[in-house]
Amino acid sequence: MLEIINSHRSIRKYKDKPLDPSILEKILEAGSRASTTGNMQVYSMIITTKKNVKEKLWEQHFRQDMVKQAPVVITFCADFNRFNKWCEQRKAVPGYDNFLSFFTAATDALLAAQNVALAAESFGLGICYLGTTVYNAGNIIEILQLPRYVVPVTTIVTGYPDEEPGMTDRLPQEGIVHSETYQNYCAEDIDRIYREKESSELTRQLLQENKKETLAQVFTDKRYTKKDNVAFSKALLSILEKQGFMNNAE
Amino acid sequence: MLEIINSHRSIRKYKDKPLDPSILEKILEAGSRASTTGNMQVYSMIITTKKNVKEKLWEQHFRQDMVKQAPVVITFCADFNRFNKWCEQRKAVPGYDNFLSFFTAATDALLAAQNVALAAESFGLGICYLGTTVYNAGNIIEILQLPRYVVPVTTIVTGYPDEEPGMTDRLPQEGIVHSETYQNYCAEDIDRIYREKESSELTRQLLQENKKETLAQVFTDKRYTKKDNVAFSKALLSILEKQGFMNNAE
Numbered sequence: 385m386l387e388i389i390n391s392h393r394s395i396r397k398y399k400d401k402p403l404d405p406s407i408l409e410k411i412l413e414a415g416s417r418a419s420t421t422g423n424m425q426v427y428s429m430i431i432t433t434k435k436n437v438k439e440k441l442w443e444q445h446f447r448q449d450m451v452k453q454a455p456v457v458i459t460f461c462a463d464f465n466r467f468n469k470w471c472e473q474r475k476a477v478p479g480y481d482n483f484l485s486f487f488t489a490a491t492d493a494l495l496a497a498q499n500v501a502l503a504a505e506s507f508g509l510g511i512c513y514l515g516t517t518v519y520n521a522g523n524i525i526e527i528l529q530l531p532r533y534v535v536p537v538t539t540i541v542t543g544y545p546d547e548e549p550g551m552t553d554r555l556p557q558e559g560i561v562h563s564e565t566y567q568n569y570c571a572e573d574i575d576r577i578y579r580e581k582e583s584s585e586l587t588r589q590l591l592q593e594n595k596k597e598t599l600a601q602v603f604t605d606k607r608y609t610k611k612d613n614v615a616f617s618k619a620l621l622s623i624l625e626k627q628g629f630m631n632n633a634e
Numbered sequence: 635m636l637e638i639i640n641s642h643r644s645i646r647k648y649k650d651k652p653l654d655p656s657i658l659e660k661i662l663e664a665g666s667r668a669s670t671t672g673n674m675q676v677y678s679m680i681i682t683t684k685k686n687v688k689e690k691l692w693e694q695h696f697r698q699d700m701v702k703q704a705p706v707v708i709t710f711c712a713d714f715n716r717f718n719k720w721c722e723q724r725k726a727v728p729g730y731d732n733f734l735s736f737f738t739a740a741t742d743a744l745l746a747a748q749n750v751a752l753a754a755e756s757f758g759l760g761i762c763y764l765g766t767t768v769y770n771a772g773n774i775i776e777i778l779q780l781p782r783y784v785v786p787v788t789t790i791v792t793g794y795p796d797e798e799p800g801m802t803d804r805l806p807q808e809g810i811v812h813s814e815t816y817q818n819y820c821a822e823d824i825d826r827i828y829r830e831k832e833s834s835e836l837t838r839q840l841l842q843e844n845k846k847e848t849l850a851q852v853f854t855d856k857r858y859t860k861k862d863n864v865a866f867s868k869a870l871l872s873i874l875e876k877q878g879f880m881n882n883a884e
Contacts, residue, residue: 385635385756389664389749412811414639416804418748421765422857423802430812437814466809467853470824476850479860484867487768490737491744491788495763498668498748499639506635513745515671518737529815538741552673554666559716561662562680564687565779574720600726603717607672610729610884617734617882632867634860 388505393551395510398453398543402433407507408456411542414503418495426485427493428463429500430528430536431456440527444520445539450512454541459517459524460497462489464533464629481533486629490537497538510545513538519616521623532628553581638755643801645760648703648793652683657757658706661792664753668745676735677743678713679750680778680786681706690777694770695789700762704791709767709774710747712739714783714879730783736879740787747788760795763788769866771873782878803831 408431415429432438433456441459442451451457464480471478479485501511517524517539524536554560559577569577578599581587587599594602604610624630658681665679682688683706691709692701701707714730721728729735751761767774767789774786809827819827828849831837837849844852854860874880 385638386660386664386753388635389753390667392667392669394669409807410636412807414636416807416810417640417642419642419644419751419763421763422853423804424853424858425805425810428810428812428816430814430816432814434814466819466824466827469819470828471850471854473821473824474848474850476848476854477860478850478854479863480858482860482863482867483871484768484863485858487740487787487870488765490740491765494741494744495748498745499752501669501745502749502752503636503639513669513671515738515741518734527815528812529818531816531818534816537737554673555675557659557662557666560666560675560678562678562778564680564682564684565777566678566680566781566784568779568781569716569719571723574716574723577716578720598724598726600721600724600728603672603674604721604726604728608674608730608735610727610732613729613732613734614882614884617732620737621733621882632864632871634864 388502392505393549394512395545395547395549396450396512397545397547398450398455398510399546401544402455403543411500411503411507415496415500418499420492420495421488424467425492426462426464426467426489427496428461428534429496430459430461432459437527441524444523444527445514445516448514450541451514454543456542458500458540458542459528459536460493460538461530462486462493462535462537464489465531468533481628481631483624483629483632486535486624493537497540501540504542509542511540511542513540518620521620525623525627535623535627535629553584553586555581638752642755643799644762645795645797645799646698646700646762647795647797648700648705648760649796651794652705653793661750661753661757665746665750668749670742670745671738674717675742676712676714676717676739677746678711678784679746680709680711682709687777691774694773694777695764695766698764700791701764704793706792707789708750708792709778709786709789710743711780712736712743712785712787714739715781718783731878731881733874733879733882736785736874743787747790751790754792759792761790761792763790768870771870775873775877785873785877785879803834803836805831
């Protein structure tokens with residue numbers, strides 16, 4: 385178990401080889417064993433394998449080729465649609481059209497996603513998460529025909545790896561873990577925590593490619609800009625509204 | 635791996651036995667190997683073992699005794715504080731004070747949490763998630779001294795199990811998995827998907843205890859009421875505002 389967890393790397397190139405349906409079934413079953421709030425299971429997994437649907441999703445995921453290449457694309461959704469329908473059929477009045485319920489459902493979906501990722505890796509498959517899912521949630525909702533009370537929160541592509549990338553660097557544990565309460569960082573802490581990352585060969589390449597003075601600028605000015613973040617924030621909040629999750633009044 | 639994933643059950647009673655620090659370290663390391671957006675690692679894990687801090691957390695988690703009993707309580711936080719400080723020290727202007735950035739960071743935290751949960755279980759430990767984390771995020775922020783740009787999103791308690799509960803029931807896969815696009819449910823689908831759950835002994839007990847006609851009513855009228863959900867939605871949105879994640883304008 386730890387060996388699989390600790391050897392994770394994201395795979396962005398896949399062989400043209402379909403997944404055995406029985407393996408896919410086991411992977412999805414593993415997803416369904418993750419903890420869910422009150423065992424409500426307020427999430428869904430949408431499995432896309434058809435070329436024409438994958439191509440539409442590929443457009444939304446910034447045309448990253450792995451979306452077309454990988455045999456299986458799994459979109460994980462916060463989903464109160466099924467639960468609400470059940471309530472209504474059982475003389476119960478659901479009160480799940482609010483932000484807390486969205487976050488609860490998103491949590492269910494994300495924990496299931498990580499189980500699916502690890503289960504896939506235990507079969508020798510590669511996986512990659514697509515953060516772009518929430519950037520273009522509105523279009524993905526149309527493509528996958530998601531009804532009200534369903535919002536896509538993340539996507540995993542999976543298949544047989546056609547590359548063997550090295551492990552991704554991580555900050556030292558002192559950068560992520562806090563003992564008892566939060567220990568805020570002074571300037572020296574930040575320098576120390578980021579030292580190894582900043583002095584790597586990958587960083588040197590990124591600075592050169594992006595013509596930037598610091599690695600942090602590669603993030604703020606190129607990869608995750610304020611302009612994009614604000615646009616995607618507005619879009620995501622309006623999707624939550626449209627899908628029925630922002631009725632936060634009695 | 636699959637065996638551990640598929641035998642998960644939440645543990646709510648713990649032995650009075652501390653965790654070996656080397657095991658805890660391995661579990662946290664497993665957390666840090668989960669995928670994170672752009673490898674920004676915008677999350678933190680706060681490890682609480684001290685009795686007095688655990689008692690304060692216990693109050694916030696609806697006084698569930700496992701919070702006091704379990705030797706280790708891990709609060710997973712969406713955290714842009716460290717990343718923002720780094721940017722500011724490196725002549726970069728961070729644009730991460732918005733809702734998209736909160737959701738990105740929450741995703742990092744939740745995927746790490748599931749790795750931690752599974753790693754703990756691989757050492758024979760029990761775990762339980764505490765959804766109450768987002769209900770009382772404001773008080774948890776005070777107790778754990780979380781600075782601006784840090785929001786707790788989930789909590790795991792872990793330790794040596796002092797109970798052996800059975801597996802929790804799950805809906806059949808057709809209730810969670812959709813092929814190619816979302817297949818919405820008709821009344822018969824809902825009846826079929828919930829049939830086994832509704833006919834279980836557990837459901838019979840819940841109906842009796844709660845004096846309700848349907849299981850759905852136990853959820854809507856007792857466990858997750860509209861009134862609570864609305865109050866917690868407002869509280870969580872105001873915490874996102876207070877912690878600096880709702881500046882969604884250019």
